[in-house]
Structure formats: C-alpha cells, structure tokens
Amino acid sequence: MTDAISDEFERALSALCTDARLRAIEGGADATELWGEIDALGFTDALVSAEQGGVGLTLADAFPLLVAAGQAGLNHPFGETMVARALLAQAGWQSDSGCIALAKASVAEGGAIACSQVPGAALATYVLAEAGDDWLLLPVATATRTPGAFRPHASASLRWDSAAQAVQRFVRTGAGAEAICNAVHAAAMAGALARVLALSVAYASDRRQFGKAIGQFQAVQQELAVLAEDAVSAAIGARMGCTAALLPDPLHAATAKLRACEAAARGTATAHAVHGAIGITEEHVLGVFTNRLHEWRMTASTEGRCAQLLGEALLDAGDLSLADFARTRLTPALLASEH
C-alpha cells in the first residue's frame, strides 16, 4: 500500500497534524492555517488533470493519500476535496484553495437545498452538493448551519435558500455523492483504524498492571488480533472501493463502506476497552479517531444501506450466483497502471 508519494505525505501530515492540534480544532480552534499548510503540499490537486494544473492521478493511485489523511486524523474533508476539485476542474471552475465537503442534498418544494450531517463541512469553504441531476458548489458561509452531532465544531448540517446561491453548477454524469463518499470515507476509515490499532498496541505495551504490560495478557492479545484483522480487511475493502479512474463504481464503493463500517464498529469498541478510562477523555487522542469513525459510519451510505444496496443489486442480477456476483460485480479489475 505504501510508495514514495504516500511516504512524503505521511511525513508531512505527521508534522502538521499533532495530537494537540487535532484536538484543538475538534474543540473549535481555527482550522484555516492547517488547511493552508495541507493544501500547499500540493497533493490536493492530484486528481485534477495535468492540463488543468493537477497531476492527473487516478483515484486508485491516490488511494494511499486518502488513507494517510485518515491515519493522520486530518480534520478536514480531504478526500472529498480531491474528488471535488477534479470534477470542478472538468466543469471549468477556476480553483481557489478552498476546502470542499461533499454530500447529497435534498431539495425542498420551495427550492431550499439541505445537506444533513456533512463530515467536516464546518471546516470547509464549500460543499459540492448533488441536487437532482446537477452538482452545485455552495459556499458554506451563506448557509444556515446546525452543528454536527458527533463533531459540533467540524461538521454541520447546512441549508441554503435556493440553488441560485451556488457559485458553480454543472450536470452530473456518472456516480453521485453517495458512491464518492462511500469510497473516500472507506479509505479514510481504513487509515483511522490503522491509527486506532497503532494506538491500542502502543498503549497495551506501555500500560502495566499486575506486574506486566497489559498487552502480555492473552485476553488483550486476542482482542487486538481481531482489531488487526478488522483494520487489514477494511484497508483491502477500501482499496477495492477506490479502484477507479476518478468516480468509483457504486457497488465497489458500497462493498468498501460496508466492510469499513463493520470493522469500525468492532474496532472502536476494542480500542476503548484496551485503553480503559483514559481512552474516553478529551485529553487522549484516541477519541478523535473513534469519534471520526462513528461519524463516518453514520454518514451515507450507512452500513444497513450498503447491505441493502448490495442485496438489491444481487437480486437484480438474474441468476448470477452469490460467488460469481461477489467475484465479478463487487471486485474491481485492476487498472492498467497497477500491473
């Protein structure tokens, strides 16, 4: 999963996303400076074509960056910004350095546009919202905002009076917000689970009770082994979900998100069990990651919705067997660049 690019990015993130800084931003501190530093690294436009000032990576190639951002705990919707910038560049939008959240919108009868519980929206300049058959780039500043349930200072539910407030509007071709969010959130969750595993193993190795490290007790070892299984399977699932040129296949993305949700449910519980009381303090950084995982689990598509989506697709697939469906519809063919 690693290569030269993600190594560089990981090193940079490690320096920028200190535990104290992550916690401060989740607690309401200003996040614009951090975003400026992240954006200045140059990775945010990696999916934008070279002709338009980017690097022209595929989503598959950029996958390690998405994982790295999740692993670092970067507060902003990084993966969403990467995909949004690529779509907007194709639509001719002149990019600024703004952070962009991404969500499906509901359109009310009177024309009001609403996006509910959007991860990282309070830290973003824009939301790229799927409304009907269009994408709307809407400024966060002009929205009526309600704090997010899990991350009140970082996430938000937003409402605009009308689509006219959009600064850019273009027709949606291809996968929509749900598929994009499934893929990028699964990747970020894989990163977060890796971090949660690392924190838990480190804690179990440091914390001593009954004369030895708690990680030397078989009960703890067995639980952490399961956490490792969950982290690895989430990473593989996320990798499958992101195997695309730009827009993910909706079924691959749902497969990825489903695994990530199942893994996160069990993994967060294990991590907190191992950390004991200190794990649920604001002071310890574990909560930043588990909270993030909980929020992503509750963001479309949720676990249940993914299962339903996959089940409907299976039933719509004629008499394709379960094994063949999993093998041919839920498993991507690797892109040429990966051979």
Added chain:
Amino acid sequence: MRWGEVGAGRGNTRDVSRGLNPVLDAYRPRAKNYATQPAPGTTPRAGFHLPFPTGATLNPVFPALSLAAIPPEDEALRAPVRAFLQDYLGDMPPDLRARSWLGFDADFSRALARQGWIGLTLPKEYGGAGRSSFARFVLIEELLAVGAPVTAHWIADRQSAPLVLRFGTEAQRQMLVPKIVRGEVFVAIGMSEPDTGSDLASVRTRAVRNDKGWLLNGRKIWTTNAHRSHYMVALVRTSGAPEDRHKGLSQVLIDLSLPGIHVRPIQDMAGDAHFCEVLFEDVQLPPDALIGEEGDGWKQVTAELAFERSGPERVYSSIVLAQTWLDEFRASGSRHPTAVAIAGRMAGRLAVLRSMSLAVANKLDKGERPDLEASLVKDLGTEFEQRVPGWIAEALDATGATPSPALMRTLAYVTQLSPSYSLRGGTRQILRGIIARGLGLR
C-alpha cells in the same frame, strides 16, 4: 525535495512547468512498488509494513496485503472446470455438497486427475501441471463454490505432495507424487493425538530406530480420512523426551496397510465419519519412511501448516448453504428488506475476503511465506463461514418462507458442523496468538 515551496498562486496561473511537487512530478509513470519499505526510524518486521510513526515505544503494524489480479491464462481455467463439474455432479443434492471439501468420492478424484486437475502447481517432472498459484486458486474456487466432493485427494494435493517435494528424497518424490497427481494415492495427516491438540510439540507417538528401519508406537486422532487413505504423514518423536518439545521431532511416511495399524472411524454429530483414531502397535516402518532430516519435524510441519492454512477453502465452506437459500429466495419473488440486506452483507463480506485470499495466493506465487497473512485471512474467513447459518435462519424467519426440506437439511448440517471451521487447521485462539506475535505483543 522541498514540497512546501509550491507557493500561494492557485488556479490556471500556476506555473505548471515547475510542477506541484518534485515527488509527484517523478510519479509518472506510476512507480509500481508494492514492496514494503520501512518508515524512517522504524524497524521492519517480516511480512509487515509500518505505516505511521506514532512516536510510541512500539510501532505496531498490519500486513501489507495488496490487491492481485488473476492472469488471463489462469482465469481461462474457470470455464472448463465449471462445465466439467456441472456435467459430473449433476443432481448432487445441496446437503451433500454442503460437506464441501469433506465430501469423499474416489471416482470423482480420479476423474479430476484425468483432467489434469490434481497437482496443478506441482512440477511437470513429477506429473504436475507446473501452473501458478492463481491457476490453483481458480480451480479451488470453482470446486468449493459447488461443494464438489474433493476430500479423497485434497490433503495430498494441498500439502503432502508439496511437503515431500520440498523435504523428501528424490526416491520418495518419485514414488509418491506422480501417484498423487493421478488420483491413485490418498494421504492423511497425522498430527493431533488424544493428549495433543493445539500444543503440537507435545506429541508422544514415537518412532525408534531398529535394524529394519523404524518401530512406530503411539496414537493419532482426528485424522481425516485415515480409514480411506493409502498413506499418512505423521509428526512423531524420534529422539529425546516430551520435555524437549520442538527438538527431537520428525516426520514419517506411513503405509497404512502395514500390520499393527488399527483405524477406527469416529462419527460426527451429523452422522458422517470422516475423521479417525489410529493406533500404532509395533508398526515396522522401512528406513526410508523418514521424510527430511531426523529432528527437523517441527520446522517441516510448520511449513506444511502454511500450505494448509493459505487456501480459499477457509472462506467458502458455507457457500452451498448460502447459494441454496438464495435460489429459493429469488424464486419466491420476495424483496423483504431483512433478507435483502442479509444477501448483500454476505456478498460484500465474501468479495473482500476473496480479495484477501487472492492476495495471499499472490504472495505464494512470488515465493513468499505469508504465514501471518494466511492466519489473518483464515480467522476472518472462518468467522464469515460461521455467521452464514445464523444469517440464513434470520432471513427465513423474517420472510416467513417455508424452506424446502433440502434447504433445511443443508442449514442443519452447516449449523451443526460450523464450530469445526475455526478448529481445524489451527484453532481461532492459536491463530490470534500468531497475529498478536506479529503485532509485537508476544
């Protein structure tokens, strides 16, 4: 490389010639490198990749399993195998096919051999097809998906032949491997004993050198197919005492027709008798019964277990049950949301597990030893296998459907035997211990 110097200019006015970032500029074409590189200041652990330096005393990691693709020439094996199985197995009922790789049919094994589908990865000079691990993956997937009765040749093909090829003498290889490939010789594994389960190093069956070779005394149990195999590969003590544990163990090839061998099949809860207790009373083995070096038994059995643990059969044991239910659910025309979600959950989990299993096959093909990754995939895979009967029962409850007698028998069988999925080939707790060691906790 100073990537912080990109500057504040954005949009189309950016100096593209300078590039965003020297690392990204050097990225085209895609540098294909899935080799694990340790992050600076960290120590690489065999088989693991170190992601994020946490600054803590330990850098826990997880294995780098990367997606693999089946080469077209190996994928091409799927259609002829599937056609053969459709012809041969015809109306074999689902509850029998649900026995999966414990189903016994010597004629089937020989028919498969005539197709050249036993010993697919074994070298041509011993009768094998010399194909890749991917070819074998495709073949095994197809066999498991329909629940083909492969058990007669399964163990020999999967691990005994590779073991003898790796550690045996040329004479042993010539004697055994071609016959295995032809489906003429079936082999059982002699590891567990009445007092030896997970603690394999505690075996007490003993082979003592005498003027005619080795004199064997002891007992093996849970020996799959001992009553219908020609040979057993057994882990025995050849020197020292049980307290020496891993030292003084060897592997021997036992002709099961020799005098002094008593095999008693043991019936399982579902009424099948696939495993046995085997008693050895002064069994005289020839001198060339020893496989490999005397005293290398532990090293050899560890390698053998890696073969045993790394295949896709640790994911597909319940697939016949799932498919049988799906067929009836589809035929009912129902779209009950609980059942639909269960179908989706099974499909999604299966896809990810399969990709993980394929990644392990990829490592095997490259000559690596993915023992850790195989343990991880086996534990997750058997967890999935064991959840399937509960999901099917839940789906049936929710829809209020009347399942066919065949589906009910299949559900009953898998429900009863599913605890064995996480016992055979290494128990869950042992595998998790292996993973914990890989995390640096032991």
